[in-house]
Amino acid sequence: MTDLGTLDYIWLGVLAVFQGPEAFSLLGLPISVTVVMVTFGLILGIVVGATPGLGSVIAMAISLPILISVFGFNSDALLPVLGFLIGVMKGSTVGGAVPAILFNTPGTPDAYMTTLDGYPMARAGKARKALRISHFSSVSGDTFSDIVLILCAPFLAILVEAYLDLPEKTALLILSLSFIAAVVGGSAAKGLLSCGLGLLAVYIGTGEDFYPRLSLGAPALSDGIPITAAVIGILVIGAIFFELEGLWHQSRKAGRIEVTRDEGDQRLHWADIRRILPYIGRSALIGTSIGALPGIGSTLAATIGYATGKRRHDRNKAKEDPAFGQGAPEGIAATEAANSSVSGANLIPVLSLGIPGNTAAVFLILAAESIGGLNPGPAVFKFSTEQNPELVIAFGLFTTMIIANLLNWTVGGAMMRWLGVLVRIPKHYLLPVVLLLTLTSLYVQETAMSAVWFGFGFGLLGYFMKRFGISPLPFVIGFVLGGRLEATARQAFSATGGDPFFLLKSPIAAIFILAAVAVVYFSFRKPKAANP
Amino acid sequence: MRKLSANTALGLGCIAVALVVAFVWIPLDTDTWLVERKRGKYIIGDSLAPTLAMGFVLVAGLLLLLEKGESDEYPRRDNLIFIGAMAGIGIVSLLLMRWAGPGIAALFASEEYRLLRDTAPWKYIGFVLGGVTMIFTMITFVEERPSWRALWIALVAVAGIILLYDVPFDDILLPPNGDV
Numbered sequence: 001m002t003d004l005g006t007l008d009y010i011w012l013g014v015l016a017v018f019q020g021p022e023a024f025s026l027l028g029l030p031i032s033v034t035v036v037m038v039t040f041g042l043i044l045g046i047v048v049g050a051t052p053g054l055g056s057v058i059a060m061a062i063s064l065p066i067l068i069s070v071f072g073f074n075s076d077a078l079l080p081v082l083g084f085l086i087g088v089m090k091g092s093t094v095g096g097a098v099p100a101i102l103f104n105t106p107g108t109p110d111a112y113m114t115t116l117d118g119y120p121m122a123r124a125g126k127a128r129k130a131l132r133i134s135h136f137s138s139v140s141g142d143t144f145s146d147i148v149l150i151l152c153a154p155f156l157a158i159l160v161e162a163y164l165d166l167p168e169k170t171a172l173l174i175l176s177l178s179f180i181a182a183v184v185g186g187s188a189a190k191g192l193l194s195c196g197l198g199l200l201a202v203y204i205g206t207g208e209d210f211y212p213r214l215s216l217g218a219p220a221l222s223d224g225i226p227i228t229a230a231v232i233g234i235l236v237i238g239a240i241f242f243e244l245e246g247l248w249h250q251s252r253k254a255g256r257i258e259v260t261r262d263e264g265d266q267r268l269h270w271a272d273i274r275r276i277l278p279y280i281g282r283s284a285l286i287g288t289s290i291g292a293l294p295g296i297g298s299t300l301a302a303t304i305g306y307a308t309g310k311r312r313h314d315r316n317k318a319k320e321d322p323a324f325g326q327g328a329p330e331g332i333a334a335t336e337a338a339n340s341s342v343s344g345a346n347l348i349p350v351l352s353l354g355i356p357g358n359t360a361a362v363f364l365i366l367a368a369e370s371i372g373g374l375n376p377g378p379a380v381f382k383f384s385t386e387q388n389p390e391l392v393i394a395f396g397l398f399t400t401m402i403i404a405n406l407l408n409w410t411v412g413g414a415m416m417r418w419l420g421v422l423v424r425i426p427k428h429y430l431l432p433v434v435l436l437l438t439l440t441s442l443y444v445q446e447t448a449m450s451a452v453w454f455g456f457g458f459g460l461l462g463y464f465m466k467r468f469g470i471s472p473l474p475f476v477i478g479f480v481l482g483g484r485l486e487a488t489a490r491q492a493f494s495a496t497g498g499d500p501f502f503l504l505k506s507p508i509a510a511i512f513i514l515a516a517v518a519v520v521y522f523s524f525r526k527p528k529a530a531n532p
Numbered sequence: 533m534r535k536l537s538a539n540t541a542l543g544l545g546c547i548a549v550a551l552v553v554a555f556v557w558i559p560l561d562t563d564t565w566l567v568e569r570k571r572g573k574y575i576i577g578d579s580l581a582p583t584l585a586m587g588f589v590l591v592a593g594l595l596l597l598l599e600k601g602e603s604d605e606y607p608r609r610d611n612l613i614f615i616g617a618m619a620g621i622g623i624v625s626l627l628l629m630r631w632a633g634p635g636i637a638a639l640f641a642s643e644e645y646r647l648l649r650d651t652a653p654w655k656y657i658g659f660v661l662g663g664v665t666m667i668f669t670m671i672t673f674v675e676e677r678p679s680w681r682a683l684w685i686a687l688v689a690v691a692g693i694i695l696l697y698d699v700p701f702d703d704i705l706l707p708p709n710g711d712v
Contacts, residue, residue, distance in 0.1 A: 447710035482585075
């Protein structure tokens with residue numbers, strides 16, 4: 001057997017994408033299923049991003065069971081399914097700007113700042129130009145972020161494998177949980193509460209004893225709560241209830257959607273690009289740095305990117321140029337580059353540490369766990385001389401991201417400009433349909449009515465959490481990581497001969513634990529206003 | 533008497549829940565303690581992880597009592613009416629979805645539902661009745677009036693979901709047919 005080096009693995013990853021099972025041939029050239037799935041995912045992502053009330057999370061929740069039914073539970077299914085989900089993730093980041101610019105309605109929460117300059121531009125007859133600026137900035141930020149991911153994730157994983165043993169890994173998981181709990185949402189206390197409830201939920205019906213703990217003797221609880229039911233219930237169904245209530249409170253009269261006719265030059269010239277490039281660069285850096293930290297969302301990146309861009313624009317703008325908030329192309333560029341550059345960097349903690357940083361990453365982990373053959377974490381990046389199939393998949397995943405970006409650069413912009421019509425779908429018709437679709441997809445995946453009841457119940461819990469100002473994300477991350485945290489702690493405890501202070505014996509583990517306490521303490525001392 | 537703020541009430545609730553779960557539910561409903569001795573070695577018992585989770589909730593409750601300057605968010609009467617209605621609609625619809633098919637089969641079919649669950653039209657009865665009820669009633673509640681449009685949307689959406697999941701795949705069963 002030939003020894004494999006880094007370049008061999010990269011090449012094997014590329015081949016796994018392009019030489020996988022063939023979907024069809026184009027002019028004699030075989031097109032692989034993975035490439036087709038990335039394309040479909042991207043198109044779906046742009047469509048759901050452009051539809052207010054929908055989003056990448058709903059699209060992923062509904063498509064996952066269909067994808068698993070189509071591709072089955074084998075390692076050949078990994079790249080098409082994960083490629084599709086990555087397509088959805090990337091498509092939705094550009095799609096969210098469409099209704100924000102055309103109708104002053106952000107398609108996704110992180111596109112809110114885009115409305116501030118995009119809509120005034122559209123009203124001034126520059127809608128298509130605003131869409132072009134948004135597309136260019138968004139895809140630039142995303143591409144930058146992917147490059148950072150591809151360069152950083154393997155190194156971080158190698159460092160983790162080299163220096164962290166079981167106690168340190170346990171301490172790192174605790175640090176990640178407390179960091180997410182402390183920084184997501186408006187208060188550290190509510191974040192901790194959310195995280196604690198997620199951990200409790202995942203421990204029901206599991207454990208190592210013969211009797212499934214905390215199951216109250218009920219058969220439905222003794223197999224544990226299905227992860228899809230908890231995640232989809234809290235994130236998707238809770239959000240549907242919350243949004244539907246907003247519509248109930250409104251007059252529910254959609255109102256006439258005002259459409260302004262485009263006037264003048266709508267193209268994006270080199271001069272325009274030169275003008276917005278400094279804003280894209282800064283925002284891409286901000287978004288990537290924020291995205292690399294688990295739990296901090298693209299909404300915060302967009303806000304900081306916009307604020308930083310505004311300061312620069314106020315200093316440098318000519319008198320006749322519009323200010324931020326009055327139709328400045330730089331405002332759109334600063335926002336879109338920042339929120340899009342979060343998506344790639346968000347995968348750094350997933351791929352290198354196995355710690356999901358956002359909801360899209362949770363679905364990638366769900367897909368990998370359901371199908372099998374890939375356990376995201378530091379072990380993936382073992383550059384062994386004998387072929388490590390997980391590493392090939394990881395480089396295949398990077399290849400799908402590059403394909404999605406290329407597609408976004410080429411066809412994404414044109415699609416964005418066609419999709420303005422989606423904003424006219426009344427949300428109070430759409431959301432109940434999406435609810436039934438989500439519950440059906442849950443059933444299809446779990447084949448048990450108990451999963452549907454769990455999903456619905458967690459949806460109600462998700463609604464109440466939102467009403468109390470508690471972010472559901474720490475709950476979900478706690479649920480996803482809880483099992484691994486317990487298993488690693490058990491192994492570390494046994495390996496240290498039952499030492500009760502195993503988390504404080506090694507300096508690295510002790511630093512992680514101290515940091516976990518410190519991050520909660522400092523976050524508690526300085527409460528934040530926004531709830532992403 | 534001074535009125536409790538929502539954060540204080542939530543904090544007290546968290547502390548109460550954490551203590552009850554940690555000292556009542558976990559000990560009564562788990563086989564092993566925090567740490568167990570097995571074959572001369574100490575191992576972590578099944579109680580430890582959920583107890584630590586409740587530690588998180590307890591700390592959250594204490595911090596909520598101390599936290600200042602937070603917005604006082606909690607569900608108001610309107611919110612409770614809305615979510616109560618949604619819960620009611622959801623429960624009725626899911627019960628219809630689960631039991632309509634077996635109920636109608638018991639009345640009109642010669643075989644039991646379990647044997648008919650992959651045969652049209654029986655396999656669609658529960659999903660169509662439950663699904664249409666869910667969508668139609670939710671739209672009606674939000675619009676505060678029933679409409680033919682809402683009914684048509686519900687019917688078309690249910691038909692669309694059947695086309696999406698049931699028609700193309702032989703191995704997928706619509707709810708509740710996989711586990712009746």
